[in-house]
Amino acid sequence: xxxxxxxxxxxxxxxxxxxxxxxxxxxxxxxxxxxxxxxxxxxxxxxxxxxxxxxxxxxxxxxxxxxxxxxxxxxxxxxxxxxxxxxxxxxxxxxxxxxxxxxxxxxxxxxxxxxxxxxxxxxxxxxxxxxxxxxxxxxxxx
Amino acid sequence: xxxxxxxxxxxxxxxxxxxxxxxxxxxxxxxxxxxxxxxxxxxxxxxxxxxxxxxxxxxxxxxxxxxxxxxxxxxxxxxxxxxxxxxxxxxxxxxxxxxxxxxxxxxxxxxxxxxxxxxxxxxx
Numbered sequence: 001x002x003x004x005x006x007x008x009x010x011x012x013x014x015x016x017x018x019x020x021x022x023x024x025x026x027x028x029x030x031x032x033x034x035x036x037x038x039x040x041x042x043x044x045x046x047x048x049x050x051x052x053x054x055x056x057x058x059x060x061x062x063x064x065x066x067x068x069x070x071x072x073x074x075x076x077x078x079x080x081x082x083x084x085x086x087x088x089x090x091x092x093x094x095x096x097x098x099x100x101x102x103x104x105x106x107x108x109x110x111x112x113x114x115x116x117x118x119x120x121x122x123x124x125x126x127x128x129x130x131x132x133x134x135x136x137x138x139x140x141x142x
Numbered sequence: 143x144x145x146x147x148x149x150x151x152x153x154x155x156x157x158x159x160x161x162x163x164x165x166x167x168x169x170x171x172x173x174x175x176x177x178x179x180x181x182x183x184x185x186x187x188x189x190x191x192x193x194x195x196x197x198x199x200x201x202x203x204x205x206x207x208x209x210x211x212x213x214x215x216x217x218x219x220x221x222x223x224x225x226x227x228x229x230x231x232x233x234x235x236x237x238x239x240x241x242x243x244x245x246x247x248x249x250x251x252x253x254x255x256x257x258x259x260x261x262x263x264x265x266x
Contacts, residue, residue, distance in 0.1 A: 030223055036216060037219065037220055040213065040216055044252045048254070050189060050255050051258040053258070054189070069189045069192070070188045074185055093175065097167075097168055097172065100168065103164075104161060136179060136180055141185075
């Protein structure tokens, strides 16, 4: 019979040394989920500068009048900190997507017996995709 | 039979919607990252280029559907994570309606932004 579990405050986090792959996958999936929904609100807030920009609002950017949307985005992208945070966002999104695929497959009855191996594969693939994407994400920031 | 280990009660409508939106988001989020970081670089963004994309009904519809599914998936995920941590009673009701209100604000603002880029709904 199927059953869900109440983990208390993440099953007493002080016992983290005893956690197995499935528990880490659960914690990472929650953490990356919180980051992504937080980012979605921030993303829409920043993109909303398109609303005044479409009405003709401008700002002084690199010595010339630029629409506030383009000026805001290009200014943010000019900051190395923002580029580094974007790499972090990519890592978070890629892990959530790969681990989410793993969860969907398990829900469909595929791969439950190898769920620990697929978690490690998600981690390794996340690392590889993130590292491979760094040059693209950092390009032009210096 | 293997025991389930999930934040969601299996078999419910919200459980199914969480998974359907997950499958959709897997594809569209990958497309979004690829298009706006690898095809076009983020520091090359301009109002004109964003508008040109959004003026196409297919792209506008995909992005609005992306916003709706991402909002549902994220907010429903947060709600279920909190229930999983033991949220019950009045607090659960307050959290639920706060999340619903936040979602409505996010959707409203997101669609306003899409319309600003597109100069209104693309068909009109």
